[in-house]
Amino acid sequence: MTAPTVGAAPAETVDDLVARRVAGQSLEAPFYTSPEVYQRDLDVIFARNWIFVAAAAEVPEPGDYVTIDVGAYSVIVVRDDDEEVRAFHNVCRHRGSRLLQERQGAVGNIVCPYHRWTYGVDGKLMFAESQPPTFDKSCFSLRSVHVRNLSGLVFVCLAQEAPDDFDAVAEVVAPHLAPYELDRAKVAVSYDLQEAGNWKLVMENNRECYHCDGHPELTTAYFPLFAYEPEDITPRLKPLYDRYVKAAGALAEVRAAHGLPLTDHRELDTRVVGYQLSHLPLDGEGKSFAPDGAAVCTKLLGSVQDAAFGDLSLHMQPNSWFHLLSDHAVVFSVLPTSTGTSVLRTTWLVHPDAVEGVDYTLDALTAVWRATNDQDRALVAGTQAGCANPGYLPGPYSMVEDDVEAFVNWYVTRLREASA
Structure with a gap:
């Protein structure tokens, strides 16, 4: 038997890594490769904070549902008979069977496949066979999950007590989202991209455009300058910056004419529900994510009246970002699947009356972000391998x-607070 080494250093903990994190630098390798860190992420970040899970347009009618898996959790998001969006743990109150297996569908009632316990879409137990006369169905409703429908964007929190600043953020964000009427939009298409990288690398990649030269399809319309100050502009970027300034001035006039809030907001790491909201101009025609900023759908969203309406960009910590344009919206969510893998879900929304093949084609609608997502997937995989x-x-x-640093600082702060 080998004797233990005298004076051997104790095993390094997640708290040790958090304590020595250096501001302004990327995270140490274990944050992306350690199973212990991954489990802490599930327990602290995804089980205690508000996470984006779906567009309300994915559950347009009573009984429509989606399921979301986060670590050991499975959640049902369903529209009830009063047309409210609800969320429940995907667990039967009898003996724990998973209730709904599919990613998406529609039900009249939620019926357990094991012993047929039956629940309404409001979560109340309706039927349980062979129970004694003393059995009280009201004690066995599905367990609710905190849910918020923010102007058509659905967030859940798995904790018993959810962070209480969501409503304050919603009060700021909702007026900016109002013209797009996402609650009335419809899903044109949605797809999942399997990422060979830790979920944080996917998010960090999204939070900067330092690499946007690698996105030729995107940058025909998208100005890769959202984090730049005038002093950051190099001679190479000067012509692009001059176009950006001119387009930003024109967009400000359009926003004012619509009576929209003109102030952008950035609280990415200064509150628990961290967010950033910016209404950005687009290059060229300024209408949408097509070559030279051309439109991709002939029907404008909601009450938007001007096709040259720029890009309302919203970031929400920890796992989502959104682009809202005059003619469509694109919503993104990232969920962890293992230490070194994650899934990026992208959903395109259009006007409820828009007709595929008449008002838009899926190829034109999705081309830019399918290409961009695939390019980013390669970058994330390379970074995971490097880390x-x-x-x-x-x-x-x-x-x-700066936004990468803000994301990492928000993340490290949540881990530090959970260990306090």
Whole structure:
């Protein structure tokens, strides 16, 4: 038997990693490769915070549902008979069977496949065979999950007590979302992209445009300048920046004419429900994500009246971002699936009366973000492989990666608070 080494250093903990995190630098490798960190992420980030799970348009009618898996959790998001969006744990109150197996569908009632316990879409137990006269159905409703429908964007929180600043953020964000009427939109298409990278790498990649030269399809319409200050503009970027300034001025006039709030907001790491909202101009025609900013759908969303309406960009910590344009919206969510893998779900929304093949084609609607997502998937996979390399050391963020630093700071702060 080998004797333990005298004076051996104790095993490093997640709290040790959090305590020595250096501001302004990328995270150490275990944050992306350690099973212990991954489990902490599930327990602290995804089980205690508000996470984006679906567009309300995915459950347009009573009985329509989607299911979401987060670690060991499975959640049902369903529209009830009063047309309210509800969320429940996907667990039968009898002996724990999973109730709904499919990613999406429609039900009259929720029926357990094991012993046929039957629940209404409001979660109340309606039927349970062979129970004694003393059995009280009202004691065995489905367990509710905190849910908020923010102007057509559905968030859930798995904790018993949800962070209480969501409503304050919603009060700021909702007036900006109002013209798009996402609650009335319809899903044109949705797809899942399997990422060979830790969920944080997917989010960090999204939070900067330092790499946007690698997105030629996107940057024909999208100005890759949202994190730049005038002093950051290099001679190479000057012509692009001049177009950006001109387009931003024109967009401000359109926003004012619509009576919209003109102030953008950035509270990415200064509150628990971190967010950023910016109404950005588009290049070229300024209408949508098509070459040179052209439109991709002939029907405008909601009450939007001007096709050159730019891009309302919303980031929500920890797992989502959104682009709302005059003619469609794209919503993104990231969920962890293992230490080194995650899934990116992308959903395109259009006007409820828009007809595929008449008002839009799926190829034109989705081309830019399908290409961009695939390009980012390769970048994330390469970064995951690099972080797992023993030669990796944290590097400094550039002057235009403030939002990456804000994401990482928000994340580390949540872990630190949970250990306090």
